[in-house]
Amino acid sequence: MPSLRKLSFNSAIPCILSENSLLLPFDTVTTRFSAHMVLVLLRLIALLPLPALHGIGRVLGRCVYALPGRYRQRLQRNARQAGYDDPAFARRAAGETGAMIMETPKVWLQTAKCVPKVVSDTEHVATDAMAEGRGILYLTPHLGCFEITARYIVKYGPITVMYRPPRHAALEPVMEAARSMSGLNAVPATRQGVREFVRALKRGEAVGMLPDQVPGSGDGVWAPFFGRPALTMTLAGKLARQTGVAVVVAAAERLAHGKGWRLHYLRLPEPLPDDPQALAGLINQSMETLIRRFPEQYLWSYNRYKVPADAPPLPESVSA
Template identity: 50%
Template sequence: MPLVFRLFSLCPLWLLHGMGALLGWAAFLASPGYRARFLANARQAGYGFAEVRAGVAHAGRMAAELPRLWFGARLPYAWDDPGLIARAYEAGRGIVFLTPHIGCFEISPQAAAYDYGARHGPITILYRPARKAWLARVMAGARTRAGLQAVPTTLAGVRQMVRALRRGQAVGLLPDQVPPAGQGVWAPFFGRDAYTMTLAARLALQTGAAVLLAWVERLPRARGFVVHVRGLGAPLAGDTAQAAAQLNREMERIIRQCPQQYLWGYARYKAPRGDAPGEAA
Protein backbone atom coordinates (compact mmCIF):
# COMPACT_ATOMS: atom_id res chain seq x y z
CA MET A 1 0.00 0.00 0.00
CA PRO A 2 2.80 2.57 0.66
CA LEU A 3 3.94 1.92 -2.94
CA VAL A 4 0.46 2.85 -4.17
CA PHE A 5 0.68 6.11 -2.21
CA ARG A 6 4.03 6.84 -3.83
CA LEU A 7 2.65 6.21 -7.32
CA PHE A 8 -0.38 8.45 -6.80
CA SER A 9 1.90 11.17 -5.41
CA LEU A 10 3.28 11.57 -8.96
CA CYS A 11 -0.12 12.40 -10.45
CA PRO A 12 -1.00 15.98 -11.41
CA LEU A 13 -3.51 17.68 -9.16
CA TRP A 14 -6.21 17.88 -11.86
CA LEU A 15 -6.15 14.11 -12.25
CA LEU A 16 -6.30 13.50 -8.50
CA HIS A 17 -9.22 15.90 -8.19
CA GLY A 18 -11.05 14.18 -11.03
CA MET A 19 -10.56 10.74 -9.52
CA GLY A 20 -11.42 12.09 -6.09
CA ALA A 21 -14.72 13.54 -7.26
CA LEU A 22 -15.73 10.14 -8.64
CA LEU A 23 -14.61 8.49 -5.40
CA GLY A 24 -16.65 10.94 -3.34
CA TRP A 25 -19.84 10.26 -5.27
CA ALA A 26 -19.24 6.51 -5.24
CA ALA A 27 -18.97 6.56 -1.43
CA PHE A 28 -22.05 8.78 -1.10
CA LEU A 29 -24.19 6.52 -3.29
CA ALA A 30 -22.89 3.22 -1.94
CA SER A 31 -23.08 3.95 1.79
CA PRO A 32 -26.53 4.67 3.24
CA GLY A 33 -25.02 5.49 6.65
CA TYR A 34 -22.56 8.01 5.27
CA ARG A 35 -25.23 9.54 3.03
CA ALA A 36 -27.69 9.89 5.92
CA ARG A 37 -25.07 11.50 8.16
CA PHE A 38 -24.02 13.93 5.40
CA LEU A 39 -27.61 15.03 4.82
CA ALA A 40 -28.49 15.20 8.53
CA ASN A 41 -25.44 17.30 9.42
CA ALA A 42 -26.09 19.71 6.55
CA ARG A 43 -29.76 19.97 7.51
CA GLN A 44 -28.77 20.67 11.13
CA ALA A 45 -26.78 23.67 9.87
CA GLY A 46 -29.74 24.87 7.79
CA TYR A 47 -28.60 23.71 4.35
CA GLY A 48 -30.50 21.76 1.76
CA PHE A 49 -28.70 19.20 -0.37
CA ALA A 50 -28.62 21.49 -3.41
CA GLU A 51 -26.57 24.01 -1.41
CA VAL A 52 -23.90 21.54 -0.29
CA ARG A 53 -23.94 18.81 -2.94
CA ALA A 54 -20.51 19.98 -4.11
CA GLY A 55 -19.25 18.72 -0.76
CA VAL A 56 -19.73 15.14 -1.95
CA ALA A 57 -17.04 15.55 -4.58
CA HIS A 58 -14.83 17.68 -2.33
CA ALA A 59 -14.73 14.93 0.28
CA GLY A 60 -13.36 12.59 -2.37
CA ARG A 61 -10.87 15.20 -3.56
CA MET A 62 -9.59 15.54 0.00
CA ALA A 63 -8.82 11.81 0.12
CA ALA A 64 -7.27 11.76 -3.36
CA GLU A 65 -4.96 14.68 -2.52
CA LEU A 66 -3.27 12.91 0.40
CA PRO A 67 -0.59 10.98 -1.54
CA ARG A 68 0.50 14.16 -3.30
CA LEU A 69 0.43 16.16 -0.06
CA TRP A 70 2.39 13.56 1.86
CA PHE A 71 4.95 12.43 -0.73
CA GLY A 72 4.74 14.58 -3.87
CA ALA A 73 5.97 17.94 -5.07
CA ARG A 74 4.72 21.00 -3.25
CA LEU A 75 1.27 22.17 -4.32
CA PRO A 76 0.58 25.84 -5.14
CA TYR A 77 -0.98 27.93 -2.38
CA ALA A 78 -1.18 31.54 -1.23
CA TRP A 79 -1.91 33.19 2.14
CA ASP A 80 -4.69 35.75 2.14
CA ASP A 81 -3.27 37.67 5.15
CA PRO A 82 0.36 36.83 5.89
CA GLY A 83 0.73 40.05 7.86
CA LEU A 84 -1.59 38.71 10.57
CA ILE A 85 0.69 35.72 11.09
CA ALA A 86 3.83 37.86 11.13
CA ARG A 87 2.38 40.11 13.83
CA ALA A 88 1.37 37.11 15.94
CA TYR A 89 4.89 35.67 15.75
CA GLU A 90 6.40 39.05 16.60
CA ALA A 91 4.38 39.11 19.83
CA GLY A 92 6.49 36.15 20.94
CA ARG A 93 3.73 34.27 22.79
CA GLY A 94 3.26 31.50 20.27
CA ILE A 95 0.34 30.75 17.96
CA VAL A 96 -2.47 28.22 18.22
CA PHE A 97 -3.69 27.57 14.66
CA LEU A 98 -7.21 26.10 14.57
CA THR A 99 -8.40 24.49 11.34
CA PRO A 100 -11.78 22.77 10.93
CA HIS A 101 -12.56 19.86 8.58
CA ILE A 102 -13.01 22.06 5.55
CA GLY A 103 -11.21 22.21 2.22
CA CYS A 104 -7.66 20.87 2.13
CA PHE A 105 -6.88 21.21 5.83
CA GLU A 106 -3.65 19.18 5.46
CA ILE A 107 -2.03 22.10 3.63
CA SER A 108 -2.41 24.55 6.51
CA PRO A 109 0.43 23.18 8.71
CA GLN A 110 2.58 22.44 5.66
CA ALA A 111 2.29 26.04 4.49
CA ALA A 112 3.18 27.31 7.96
CA ALA A 113 6.19 24.99 8.04
CA TYR A 114 7.41 26.03 4.58
CA ASP A 115 7.02 29.76 5.10
CA TYR A 116 7.69 30.30 8.82
CA GLY A 117 9.51 27.22 10.14
CA ALA A 118 13.06 28.33 9.30
CA ARG A 119 12.68 31.66 11.08
CA HIS A 120 10.31 30.86 13.93
CA GLY A 121 10.81 27.17 14.57
CA PRO A 122 8.65 24.20 13.62
CA ILE A 123 4.88 24.06 13.87
CA THR A 124 3.80 21.20 16.13
CA ILE A 125 0.60 19.43 15.09
CA LEU A 126 -1.49 16.96 17.03
CA TYR A 127 -2.62 13.84 15.20
CA ARG A 128 -4.40 10.63 16.05
CA PRO A 129 -2.34 7.60 14.90
CA ALA A 130 -4.18 5.29 12.50
CA ARG A 131 -5.30 1.92 13.79
CA LYS A 132 -3.72 0.03 10.91
CA ALA A 133 0.01 -0.34 11.50
CA TRP A 134 1.04 0.28 7.88
CA LEU A 135 -1.03 3.47 7.67
CA ALA A 136 0.28 4.68 11.03
CA ARG A 137 3.84 4.34 9.69
CA VAL A 138 2.93 6.18 6.49
CA MET A 139 1.25 9.02 8.38
CA ALA A 140 4.10 9.38 10.87
CA GLY A 141 6.66 9.66 8.10
CA ALA A 142 4.59 11.93 5.90
CA ARG A 143 3.59 14.43 8.58
CA THR A 144 7.04 14.92 10.08
CA ARG A 145 9.23 17.02 7.80
CA ALA A 146 11.39 20.13 7.92
CA GLY A 147 9.56 22.77 9.92
CA LEU A 148 6.76 20.38 10.90
CA GLN A 149 6.62 18.15 13.96
CA ALA A 150 3.72 15.74 14.47
CA VAL A 151 2.96 14.52 18.00
CA PRO A 152 0.37 11.91 19.05
CA THR A 153 -2.79 12.59 21.03
CA THR A 154 -1.18 11.63 24.34
CA LEU A 155 -0.14 13.50 27.45
CA ALA A 156 3.43 13.54 26.17
CA GLY A 157 2.23 15.06 22.89
CA VAL A 158 0.29 17.78 24.71
CA ARG A 159 3.34 18.61 26.82
CA GLN A 160 5.38 19.04 23.65
CA MET A 161 2.79 21.50 22.36
CA VAL A 162 2.92 23.52 25.56
CA ARG A 163 6.71 23.68 25.40
CA ALA A 164 6.56 24.78 21.76
CA LEU A 165 4.17 27.63 22.60
CA ARG A 166 6.34 28.79 25.46
CA ARG A 167 9.23 29.01 22.99
CA GLY A 168 7.11 31.32 20.85
CA GLN A 169 6.44 28.66 18.21
CA ALA A 170 3.16 27.55 16.65
CA VAL A 171 0.92 24.53 17.14
CA GLY A 172 -1.98 23.29 15.03
CA LEU A 173 -5.18 21.43 15.92
CA LEU A 174 -8.48 20.37 14.38
CA PRO A 175 -10.87 21.85 16.97
CA ASP A 176 -13.95 20.14 15.52
CA GLN A 177 -12.41 16.68 15.97
CA VAL A 178 -14.31 14.63 18.56
CA PRO A 179 -11.95 14.10 21.54
CA PRO A 180 -11.76 11.00 23.75
CA ALA A 181 -14.09 10.78 26.74
CA GLY A 182 -13.03 13.06 29.57
CA GLN A 183 -11.16 15.46 27.30
CA GLY A 184 -14.05 17.60 26.16
CA VAL A 185 -17.35 19.26 27.04
CA TRP A 186 -20.78 19.25 25.43
CA ALA A 187 -21.24 22.53 23.58
CA PRO A 188 -23.61 23.73 20.83
CA PHE A 189 -22.51 23.29 17.23
CA PHE A 190 -25.07 24.50 14.69
CA GLY A 191 -27.71 24.33 17.41
CA ARG A 192 -27.03 20.79 18.61
CA ASP A 193 -24.73 19.73 21.43
CA ALA A 194 -21.49 18.19 20.18
CA TYR A 195 -18.67 16.77 22.27
CA THR A 196 -16.01 19.46 21.90
CA MET A 197 -12.33 19.43 22.81
CA THR A 198 -11.12 21.77 25.53
CA LEU A 199 -7.44 21.31 24.62
CA ALA A 200 -7.32 24.20 22.14
CA ALA A 201 -8.69 26.63 24.72
CA ARG A 202 -6.48 25.27 27.51
CA LEU A 203 -3.33 25.65 25.42
CA ALA A 204 -4.13 29.27 24.61
CA LEU A 205 -5.22 30.18 28.14
CA GLN A 206 -2.28 28.43 29.80
CA THR A 207 0.39 30.01 27.60
CA GLY A 208 -1.16 33.30 26.47
CA ALA A 209 -0.65 32.28 22.84
CA ALA A 210 -2.48 34.01 20.01
CA VAL A 211 -5.37 32.04 18.47
CA LEU A 212 -5.63 32.17 14.69
CA LEU A 213 -8.32 30.47 12.60
CA ALA A 214 -6.95 28.99 9.38
CA TRP A 215 -8.81 27.18 6.64
CA VAL A 216 -7.73 26.18 3.16
CA GLU A 217 -10.01 26.75 0.18
CA ARG A 218 -9.58 24.43 -2.80
CA LEU A 219 -9.61 26.54 -5.97
CA PRO A 220 -11.51 25.47 -9.12
CA ARG A 221 -9.84 23.61 -11.98
CA ALA A 222 -6.96 22.42 -9.78
CA ARG A 223 -5.39 25.89 -9.70
CA GLY A 224 -4.19 25.41 -6.13
CA PHE A 225 -5.32 26.64 -2.73
CA VAL A 226 -5.84 29.78 -0.66
CA VAL A 227 -5.00 29.67 3.04
CA HIS A 228 -7.46 31.98 4.81
CA VAL A 229 -6.40 33.28 8.23
CA ARG A 230 -8.54 35.20 10.73
CA GLY A 231 -8.39 36.18 14.37
CA LEU A 232 -11.12 35.48 16.89
CA GLY A 233 -14.18 37.70 16.79
CA ALA A 234 -13.75 38.39 20.54
CA PRO A 235 -11.09 37.63 23.18
CA LEU A 236 -11.10 33.99 24.25
CA ALA A 237 -13.29 33.35 27.29
CA GLY A 238 -11.39 32.55 30.48
CA ASP A 239 -13.53 29.52 31.32
CA THR A 240 -12.65 26.45 29.23
CA ALA A 241 -16.26 25.34 28.76
CA GLN A 242 -17.29 28.80 27.59
CA ALA A 243 -14.18 29.00 25.41
CA ALA A 244 -15.03 25.65 23.78
CA ALA A 245 -18.52 26.93 22.94
CA GLN A 246 -16.96 30.14 21.60
CA LEU A 247 -14.61 28.19 19.33
CA ASN A 248 -17.54 26.14 18.03
CA ARG A 249 -19.22 29.40 17.01
CA GLU A 250 -16.02 30.44 15.27
CA MET A 251 -15.95 27.13 13.40
CA GLU A 252 -19.54 27.71 12.31
CA ARG A 253 -18.53 31.13 11.00
CA ILE A 254 -15.74 29.60 8.90
CA ILE A 255 -17.92 26.79 7.56
CA ARG A 256 -20.61 29.25 6.47
CA GLN A 257 -18.01 31.02 4.33
CA CYS A 258 -17.61 27.90 2.19
CA PRO A 259 -20.16 25.19 3.10
CA GLN A 260 -19.54 23.43 -0.22
CA GLN A 261 -16.12 22.26 1.01
CA TYR A 262 -16.97 21.19 4.56
CA LEU A 263 -16.87 17.47 5.40
CA TRP A 264 -20.56 17.10 6.17
CA GLY A 265 -20.11 13.34 6.38
CA TYR A 266 -17.85 13.67 9.45
CA ALA A 267 -19.45 12.16 12.57
CA ARG A 268 -19.29 15.43 14.50
CA TYR A 269 -22.13 14.55 16.87
CA LYS A 270 -20.94 11.13 17.96
CA ALA A 271 -20.55 10.46 21.67
CA PRO A 272 -17.19 9.17 22.89
CA ARG A 273 -17.48 5.85 24.65
CA GLY A 274 -18.58 6.25 28.24
CA ASP A 275 -19.72 9.86 27.88
CA ALA A 276 -23.36 10.79 27.20
CA PRO A 277 -25.83 12.64 26.64
CA GLY A 278 -24.67 12.87 23.05
CA GLU A 279 -26.25 10.79 20.35
CA ALA A 280 -24.21 8.93 17.78
CA ALA A 281 -24.63 10.55 14.41
Protein backbone atom coordinates in the same frame (compact mmCIF):
# COMPACT_ATOMS: atom_id res chain seq x y z
CA MET B 1 -8.02 3.43 -2.14
CA PRO B 2 -10.32 2.60 0.78
CA SER B 3 -13.90 3.64 0.43
CA LEU B 4 -15.27 6.75 2.06
CA ARG B 5 -17.33 4.50 4.28
CA LYS B 6 -14.28 2.96 5.92
CA LEU B 7 -12.32 6.16 6.26
CA SER B 8 -11.60 7.42 9.73
CA PHE B 9 -10.79 11.10 10.13
CA ASN B 10 -10.08 10.80 13.85
CA SER B 11 -6.31 11.23 13.70
CA ALA B 12 -4.73 14.61 14.28
CA ILE B 13 -3.19 14.27 10.85
CA PRO B 14 -6.27 12.75 9.13
CA CYS B 15 -5.33 10.33 6.42
CA ILE B 16 -6.42 7.46 4.27
CA LEU B 17 -4.29 5.15 6.39
CA SER B 18 -6.02 6.01 9.65
CA GLU B 19 -6.95 3.46 12.21
CA ASN B 20 -10.13 2.25 10.51
CA SER B 21 -9.11 2.50 6.87
CA LEU B 22 -7.35 -0.85 6.70
CA LEU B 23 -9.48 -3.44 8.44
CA LEU B 24 -7.10 -6.32 7.79
CA PRO B 25 -6.72 -9.33 10.12
CA PHE B 26 -3.28 -10.06 8.62
CA ASP B 27 -0.26 -11.32 10.50
CA THR B 28 2.76 -9.06 10.94
CA VAL B 29 4.58 -10.11 7.78
CA THR B 30 1.52 -9.71 5.60
CA THR B 31 0.69 -6.35 7.16
CA ARG B 32 4.20 -5.06 6.55
CA PHE B 33 3.95 -6.11 2.93
CA SER B 34 0.55 -4.43 2.67
CA ALA B 35 1.94 -1.23 4.20
CA HIS B 36 4.75 -1.23 1.64
CA MET B 37 2.29 -1.69 -1.21
CA VAL B 38 0.06 1.11 0.12
CA LEU B 39 3.03 3.47 0.24
CA VAL B 40 3.91 2.55 -3.35
CA LEU B 41 0.31 3.21 -4.37
CA LEU B 42 0.32 6.59 -2.63
CA ARG B 43 3.53 7.57 -4.39
CA LEU B 44 2.00 6.65 -7.76
CA ILE B 45 -1.14 8.65 -7.01
CA ALA B 46 1.00 11.63 -5.99
CA LEU B 47 2.53 11.72 -9.47
CA LEU B 48 -0.80 12.70 -11.03
CA PRO B 49 -1.45 16.42 -11.64
CA LEU B 50 -3.62 18.17 -9.08
CA PRO B 51 -6.49 18.90 -11.52
CA ALA B 52 -6.69 15.18 -12.37
CA LEU B 53 -6.67 14.18 -8.70
CA HIS B 54 -9.47 16.60 -7.88
CA GLY B 55 -11.51 15.47 -10.87
CA ILE B 56 -11.12 11.78 -10.10
CA GLY B 57 -11.86 12.39 -6.43
CA ARG B 58 -15.05 14.29 -7.13
CA VAL B 59 -16.35 11.52 -9.38
CA LEU B 60 -15.51 8.83 -6.82
CA GLY B 61 -16.99 10.88 -3.99
CA ARG B 62 -20.30 11.29 -5.78
CA CYS B 63 -20.37 7.60 -6.69
CA VAL B 64 -19.99 6.60 -3.05
CA TYR B 65 -22.63 9.13 -2.03
CA ALA B 66 -25.06 7.60 -4.54
CA LEU B 67 -25.05 4.38 -2.52
CA PRO B 68 -27.61 4.26 0.30
CA GLY B 69 -26.17 3.91 3.78
CA ARG B 70 -24.95 5.62 6.94
CA TYR B 71 -22.38 7.80 5.16
CA ARG B 72 -25.01 9.40 2.93
CA GLN B 73 -27.53 9.78 5.77
CA ARG B 74 -25.06 11.45 8.11
CA LEU B 75 -23.82 13.84 5.43
CA GLN B 76 -27.39 14.90 4.64
CA ARG B 77 -28.40 15.19 8.29
CA ASN B 78 -25.40 17.29 9.33
CA ALA B 79 -25.64 19.55 6.28
CA ARG B 80 -29.35 20.13 6.94
CA GLN B 81 -28.53 21.05 10.53
CA ALA B 82 -26.43 23.91 9.16
CA GLY B 83 -29.17 24.96 6.75
CA TYR B 84 -27.89 23.24 3.60
CA ASP B 85 -30.80 21.01 2.61
CA ASP B 86 -30.44 21.14 -1.18
CA PRO B 87 -29.72 17.63 -2.56
CA ALA B 88 -27.32 19.20 -5.07
CA PHE B 89 -25.31 20.66 -2.17
CA ALA B 90 -24.92 17.21 -0.58
CA ARG B 91 -23.67 15.76 -3.87
CA ARG B 92 -21.12 18.55 -4.25
CA ALA B 93 -19.99 18.07 -0.65
CA ALA B 94 -19.47 14.35 -1.26
CA GLY B 95 -17.46 15.21 -4.36
CA GLU B 96 -15.25 17.59 -2.37
CA THR B 97 -14.60 14.86 0.19
CA GLY B 98 -13.39 12.66 -2.65
CA ALA B 99 -11.18 15.49 -3.92
CA MET B 100 -9.71 15.89 -0.43
CA ILE B 101 -8.84 12.20 -0.24
CA MET B 102 -7.23 12.11 -3.66
CA GLU B 103 -5.15 15.26 -3.10
CA THR B 104 -3.77 14.04 0.23
CA PRO B 105 -0.98 11.77 -1.15
CA LYS B 106 0.31 14.62 -3.30
CA VAL B 107 0.28 17.05 -0.37
CA TRP B 108 2.11 14.50 1.78
CA LEU B 109 4.69 13.25 -0.65
CA GLN B 110 5.18 16.23 -2.98
CA THR B 111 4.89 19.06 -0.48
CA ALA B 112 7.48 21.22 -2.26
CA LYS B 113 5.27 21.26 -5.37
CA CYS B 114 2.06 21.91 -3.44
CA VAL B 115 3.03 24.73 -1.08
CA PRO B 116 3.68 27.24 -3.92
CA LYS B 117 0.07 26.68 -5.01
CA VAL B 118 -1.21 28.24 -1.76
CA VAL B 119 -2.40 31.84 -1.77
CA SER B 120 -3.96 33.93 0.98
CA ASP B 121 -5.82 37.21 1.28
CA THR B 122 -5.54 37.25 5.07
CA GLU B 123 -1.92 36.30 5.64
CA HIS B 124 -1.42 39.41 7.76
CA VAL B 125 -3.44 37.70 10.50
CA ALA B 126 -0.75 35.04 10.87
CA THR B 127 2.23 37.35 10.44
CA ASP B 128 0.87 39.88 12.94
CA ALA B 129 0.31 37.12 15.50
CA MET B 130 3.78 35.70 14.90
CA ALA B 131 5.35 39.14 15.33
CA GLU B 132 4.00 39.25 18.89
CA GLY B 133 6.43 36.47 19.79
CA ARG B 134 4.14 34.64 22.21
CA GLY B 135 3.33 31.58 20.12
CA ILE B 136 0.28 30.65 18.07
CA LEU B 137 -2.29 27.91 18.49
CA TYR B 138 -3.63 27.11 15.02
CA LEU B 139 -7.02 25.40 14.94
CA THR B 140 -7.77 23.71 11.62
CA PRO B 141 -11.22 22.15 11.24
CA HIS B 142 -12.12 19.35 8.81
CA LEU B 143 -12.50 21.94 6.06
CA GLY B 144 -10.89 22.11 2.64
CA CYS B 145 -7.37 20.71 2.45
CA PHE B 146 -6.47 20.56 6.13
CA GLU B 147 -3.22 18.71 5.31
CA ILE B 148 -1.67 21.66 3.47
CA THR B 149 -2.19 24.15 6.30
CA ALA B 150 0.66 23.14 8.62
CA ARG B 151 2.98 22.53 5.68
CA TYR B 152 2.42 26.09 4.51
CA ILE B 153 2.68 27.60 7.99
CA VAL B 154 6.15 26.05 8.40
CA LYS B 155 7.53 28.99 6.42
CA TYR B 156 6.92 31.18 9.48
CA GLY B 157 8.87 28.83 11.74
CA PRO B 158 8.59 25.38 13.39
CA ILE B 159 5.13 23.99 14.04
CA THR B 160 4.17 21.00 16.20
CA VAL B 161 1.10 18.97 15.30
CA MET B 162 -0.56 15.92 16.82
CA TYR B 163 -1.23 12.58 15.16
CA ARG B 164 -2.88 9.36 16.21
CA PRO B 165 -0.67 6.30 15.58
CA PRO B 166 -2.23 3.72 13.22
CA ARG B 167 -3.82 0.64 14.75
CA HIS B 168 -1.39 -1.61 12.86
CA ALA B 169 2.15 -0.82 14.03
CA ALA B 170 3.56 -1.97 10.69
CA LEU B 171 1.84 1.01 9.05
CA GLU B 172 3.94 3.44 11.04
CA PRO B 173 6.58 3.71 8.24
CA VAL B 174 3.83 4.89 5.90
CA MET B 175 2.75 7.52 8.41
CA GLU B 176 6.36 8.52 8.94
CA ALA B 177 6.81 9.12 5.22
CA ALA B 178 3.70 11.30 5.26
CA ARG B 179 4.89 13.32 8.27
CA SER B 180 8.46 13.77 7.08
CA MET B 181 9.14 17.47 6.58
CA SER B 182 11.67 19.90 7.94
CA GLY B 183 10.14 22.19 10.56
CA LEU B 184 7.07 20.01 11.06
CA ASN B 185 7.22 18.18 14.39
CA ALA B 186 4.55 15.50 14.73
CA VAL B 187 3.80 14.24 18.23
CA PRO B 188 1.41 11.47 19.30
CA ALA B 189 -2.01 12.36 20.69
CA THR B 190 -1.00 11.41 24.24
CA ARG B 191 -0.11 13.23 27.45
CA GLN B 192 3.47 13.36 26.22
CA GLY B 193 2.24 15.02 23.04
CA VAL B 194 0.34 17.63 25.06
CA ARG B 195 3.52 18.35 27.03
CA GLU B 196 5.36 18.86 23.75
CA PHE B 197 2.64 21.30 22.71
CA VAL B 198 3.08 23.32 25.91
CA ARG B 199 6.88 23.41 25.50
CA ALA B 200 6.59 24.60 21.89
CA LEU B 201 4.13 27.35 22.81
CA LYS B 202 6.29 28.54 25.69
CA ARG B 203 9.18 28.80 23.19
CA GLY B 204 7.02 31.16 21.15
CA GLU B 205 6.48 28.60 18.39
CA ALA B 206 3.30 27.39 16.70
CA VAL B 207 1.22 24.28 17.27
CA GLY B 208 -1.69 22.94 15.28
CA MET B 209 -4.67 20.74 16.04
CA LEU B 210 -8.15 19.86 14.77
CA PRO B 211 -10.74 21.44 17.09
CA ASP B 212 -13.86 19.74 15.71
CA GLN B 213 -13.05 16.17 16.72
CA VAL B 214 -15.30 14.55 19.30
CA PRO B 215 -13.22 14.40 22.50
CA GLY B 216 -12.98 11.42 24.77
CA SER B 217 -12.02 10.67 28.36
CA GLY B 218 -14.19 13.44 29.74
CA ASP B 219 -12.23 16.20 27.95
CA GLY B 220 -15.24 17.99 26.52
CA VAL B 221 -18.15 20.34 27.13
CA TRP B 222 -21.40 20.85 25.26
CA ALA B 223 -21.30 23.92 23.01
CA PRO B 224 -23.47 25.00 20.06
CA PHE B 225 -22.31 24.01 16.59
CA PHE B 226 -24.67 25.14 13.83
CA GLY B 227 -27.46 25.44 16.37
CA ARG B 228 -27.11 22.02 17.98
CA PRO B 229 -25.07 21.11 21.07
CA ALA B 230 -21.90 19.25 20.09
CA LEU B 231 -19.38 17.77 22.49
CA THR B 232 -16.42 20.11 22.04
CA MET B 233 -12.88 19.57 23.24
CA THR B 234 -11.55 21.75 26.03
CA LEU B 235 -7.88 20.99 25.33
CA ALA B 236 -7.52 23.88 22.86
CA GLY B 237 -8.94 26.33 25.36
CA LYS B 238 -6.79 24.99 28.19
CA LEU B 239 -3.64 25.34 26.10
CA ALA B 240 -4.53 28.89 25.10
CA ARG B 241 -5.35 29.99 28.64
CA GLN B 242 -2.32 28.27 30.16
CA THR B 243 0.23 29.72 27.73
CA GLY B 244 -1.35 33.04 26.77
CA VAL B 245 -0.81 32.51 23.06
CA ALA B 246 -2.72 33.86 20.07
CA VAL B 247 -5.41 31.54 18.71
CA VAL B 248 -5.95 31.46 14.95
CA VAL B 249 -8.48 29.36 13.06
CA ALA B 250 -7.08 28.41 9.65
CA ALA B 251 -8.49 26.53 6.67
CA ALA B 252 -7.33 26.00 3.08
CA GLU B 253 -10.05 26.40 0.47
CA ARG B 254 -9.68 24.12 -2.55
CA LEU B 255 -9.61 26.26 -5.70
CA ALA B 256 -11.37 25.37 -8.94
CA HIS B 257 -9.60 23.64 -11.83
CA GLY B 258 -6.85 22.27 -9.57
CA LYS B 259 -5.17 25.67 -9.23
CA GLY B 260 -4.31 25.07 -5.58
CA TRP B 261 -5.68 26.43 -2.32
CA ARG B 262 -6.59 29.72 -0.66
CA LEU B 263 -5.63 29.82 3.02
CA HIS B 264 -8.10 31.63 5.28
CA TYR B 265 -7.06 32.92 8.71
CA LEU B 266 -9.40 34.08 11.45
CA ARG B 267 -8.06 35.18 14.84
CA LEU B 268 -10.07 34.71 18.00
CA PRO B 269 -10.74 38.00 19.79
CA GLU B 270 -9.00 38.61 23.10
CA PRO B 271 -9.26 38.40 26.01
CA LEU B 272 -10.46 34.84 25.72
CA PRO B 273 -13.35 33.77 27.97
CA ASP B 274 -12.37 32.20 31.28
CA ASP B 275 -15.30 29.81 31.22
CA PRO B 276 -14.41 26.59 29.31
CA GLN B 277 -17.89 26.28 27.85
CA ALA B 278 -17.92 29.88 26.63
CA LEU B 279 -14.48 29.45 25.09
CA ALA B 280 -15.56 26.22 23.37
CA GLY B 281 -18.58 28.08 22.02
CA LEU B 282 -16.36 30.86 20.67
CA ILE B 283 -14.14 28.33 18.90
CA ASN B 284 -17.17 26.62 17.36
CA GLN B 285 -18.57 29.97 16.25
CA SER B 286 -15.24 30.85 14.59
CA MET B 287 -15.23 27.53 12.76
CA GLU B 288 -18.78 28.17 11.56
CA THR B 289 -17.65 31.50 10.12
CA LEU B 290 -14.96 29.85 8.01
CA ILE B 291 -17.19 26.94 6.99
CA ARG B 292 -19.83 29.37 5.71
CA ARG B 293 -17.26 30.78 3.29
CA PHE B 294 -16.95 27.49 1.35
CA PRO B 295 -19.43 25.07 2.97
CA GLU B 296 -19.24 22.31 0.34
CA GLN B 297 -15.69 21.60 1.49
CA TYR B 298 -16.56 20.80 5.09
CA LEU B 299 -16.52 17.13 6.07
CA TRP B 300 -20.25 16.89 6.78
CA SER B 301 -20.06 13.10 6.96
CA TYR B 302 -17.98 13.30 10.15
CA ASN B 303 -19.97 12.18 13.19
CA ARG B 304 -19.71 15.58 14.85
CA TYR B 305 -22.73 15.11 17.13
CA LYS B 306 -21.61 11.78 18.55
CA VAL B 307 -22.33 11.19 22.24
CA PRO B 308 -19.51 9.09 23.79
CA ALA B 309 -20.28 6.84 26.73
CA ASP B 310 -18.22 9.03 29.09
CA ALA B 311 -19.72 12.32 27.88
CA PRO B 312 -21.37 14.69 30.35
CA PRO B 313 -25.18 14.73 30.29
CA LEU B 314 -26.72 16.40 27.26
CA PRO B 315 -28.44 19.74 27.88
CA GLU B 316 -32.12 19.44 28.63
CA SER B 317 -34.52 19.10 25.67
CA VAL B 318 -31.73 17.81 23.42
CA SER B 319 -31.71 14.28 22.01
CA ALA B 320 -28.59 12.42 20.93
